[in-house]
Amino acid sequence: MVARVAGVFDEKLTEAIANSKILVVGAGGIGCEILKNLVLTGFPQIEIIDLDTIDVSNLNRQFLFHKEHVGKSKAQVAKDSALTFNPNVNIVAHHDSVISNDYGVSYFKQFNLVMNALDNRVARNHVNRMCLAANVPLIETGTAGYAGQVELIKKGLTQCYECQPKAPQKTFPGCTIRNTPSEPIHCIVWAKHLFNQLFGEEDPDQDVSPDTADPEAAGDAGASALSSEGTATGNVERKSTRQWAAETSYDPEKLFSKLFGDDIRYLLSMENLWKKRRPPTPLTWNNLPGKDEPQAQHSGLPDQRVWTVHECAQVFASSCNALQADLKSRADGDHLVWDKDEKSAMDFVTACANIRAHIFNIPQKSRFEIKSMAGNIIPAIATANAIVAGLAVLRAQAVLRGELASCGSVYLRPKVNHRGQLFVPEKTLTPPNPKCYVCAPKPEVGLACNLKQLTLKDLTTAFKDGLNMQAPDATVEGKGLVVLSSEPGETDHNNDKTLEEIGLNDGCALLVDDFLQNYEVRVRLQQEDEEKSWRLVTDSDAPMPGPKEDEKPANGSNGSEEPKPGPSRSRTRADSDSDMEIIEEDEDETTVKPPKRRRTEMSDEIVELC
């Protein structure tokens, strides 16, 4: 099977295509377009992988899917549709996550080229590592609105996807979310946290009640608030929001009165907060603004109309009831997962965010706008995807021809630049960053943390979220002692111990590896008393990612998927009132003698935490 018409390409390329095997990761906006181009061009062996199913909002650009396919596997339908263009090619579809033991280094090695058409950083990082490990060239693509880019990644020749630290994810201090919101997004984040507290997976970092540990509130003022109820943890001692809600049978009126009345009055008692801010106004259920107002004339989509507070309260009540019924119908211990495309979940967040915004005198937003912000939606259009996928397949042809040196990154600009360019190619390849903690010959990175506070469980999170590992194993350098094992049960008993308690200290180096990614990195621990969580430190000046919250997908092609949630940045763990538990040391547990102290320089910025 060759490119179908002789003479379109020169003989060299015709033959290279005929002998090629390509992996396409992602069957979304760009993936559909790439698959079409490959199939038409006559690439004979293609595998495509996507874990997602088809949604109606995909249909404006993911043209291999039609209305009757909604709910079906993207990979499978993409394959079936593409085969009708050219039945002579061989396509294997996987309805699966690419992050899986089934797709290890040997799987990647069978391909001449991998083409990424992904919408999230986690999967991009993973495929980057797999291609480095398998030494297979990778063409990385992405679009956002009118803009896009195509980049070749080849081990040793170009920079990898992780050579340059990506901008840290936007995070908000916990006290801003819980006590002093000033932007609509603060209220939206709070509303999503509230959803999880009431119906979703309860996360202590997503507390929605007033935060008495707010340093701003400390001092004399707020003493009244702190007097009897305050505890060492900084949280008001009371039942969990979920438990309280359950005991009141999720009565919307009672919930409303607590969340938008009592809690706000409590915040008002923390007087220091309001010395230079406009204080919030508590609401009462029976006296809400907008009740008797005639509905204002509205043009545009129904979702683009901003609801009155009274309407918000109505929607709050009805969505609460619907969500509670949903939760009740599930097995014990099961919970809801917030989804912007679930009507009640989206209604609930819209209503709560707007009620809170009203209380704090923050502009209210329409359901349409809140959906964008809460769901991290990146607009997506057919044309930008078509252009980027077209460029990607032209680049694939050049790679197969062996012309890697000519494959500099190409940027699709939303508007032409000063030289009139709409697609701007880089003239040369960008060489690898020798200090990259992923693709350098001996990868190394610093981890700044307070060893007295960071637990082994937090360390695992740092490896997973910070270093994007899937199943990290860690040993102490030079000792070979296992600190962390990806085998369930092997080191879990240490999860709640601090790093100091398990014998790790400043300057100590860990060898951390991920078997699946065939990736090992040396991690230097750096003691920082002030660090409340953890932070990666490299030799570059750019800030490295820390723990994330409400992250935005990087260059999402779909724009619609929220990356997996990370730990909360809104965690408030002041030095003096840490909620860390002290555990008695078990005798037969791995204790590690610290190696010699090493000084490590730091050049990193600290992300502000209140």
Next chain:
Amino acid sequence: MVENNEVELSEAEAEQYDRQIRLWGLESQKRLRASKVLIIGLSGLGAEIAKNIILSGVKSVCLLDSEKLKEIDLYSQFLAPPDKVGENKAEASLQRARALNPMVDVTSETKAVDDLPDEFFTTFDIVCATGLKQEQLERINNACRDSNKKFLCGDVWGMYGYMFADLVDHEYSEEIVQHKAVKRGPDDTEKNARETVSITVKRRAIYVPLQNALSADWSKPELRSRLRRGDPSYFVLKILFRFRDEYNRNPDPAKRKADTEILLKMRDELVKELNLPVGFVSDALLTDVFGIVAGAAAVVGGVIGQEVVKAVSQREPPHNNMFFFNPVKCVGFVELYGQ
């Protein structure tokens, strides 16, 4: 001009077009829904343009082609199924084109452009022509112009492609984003509270017809200076139009060697005629101009599709007036000719 449709979008439309309404706004979507588009030439490029425009949610699309589907079309033309070789290209493309978006009215026209009166073309809001000779393009362009209708044309030869736009006298709005520091209230000291404010400005662009753009006078100093920073793509287009005119066909993959020689000879003549620097139009640009490469059709079809959306929605500055894709450098750029 596209009439403004004040009827609100249905729930189904709002759902399906959600991700693009979030980019170009509801008003643009309503304008799109009111516009009628003619696509001439159902090659791989025509199929790409049709796909992009049908997905965007216009009112109607007419696919015009008088030729039969050939084997060679199949490696870029994905709207016509392989088993319809021998049938009319436009008709063969109908079923799949309609399936892309049942909310768009898709029809076909099998007459040749030379057999259709000027009035046929001007019943559409915008015409996109591909695969025609320069003379045919100019005729349709002028007919559209006389009726104040918008005209685009483009082609892909191998990996190379171009687009030309004549939007006549085009008014559009452009959103400009400004950052400004804001304070929430008189007593708010929250630092760095910044808000992006977007203001919409009205603009106007005047276009010239195709014959002006293609007869640019290269002896003029302002054009000569373009040669210095220049990209030779404009001349590649001139050569390919001459080839099409003279041989009544495109360069043929089956005659790759012979046709390359002809193209290089035509190049040498043009270089002499316009007194271009020797070596300016490299051989490399004229060796990959056979057939229609799917990737290039996707690229150029994407650009043309987006220009149609911009033109009929009257939002964002459209390209004025020529776009070229140079596959050797993988650069895509816009230049103004003939003004």
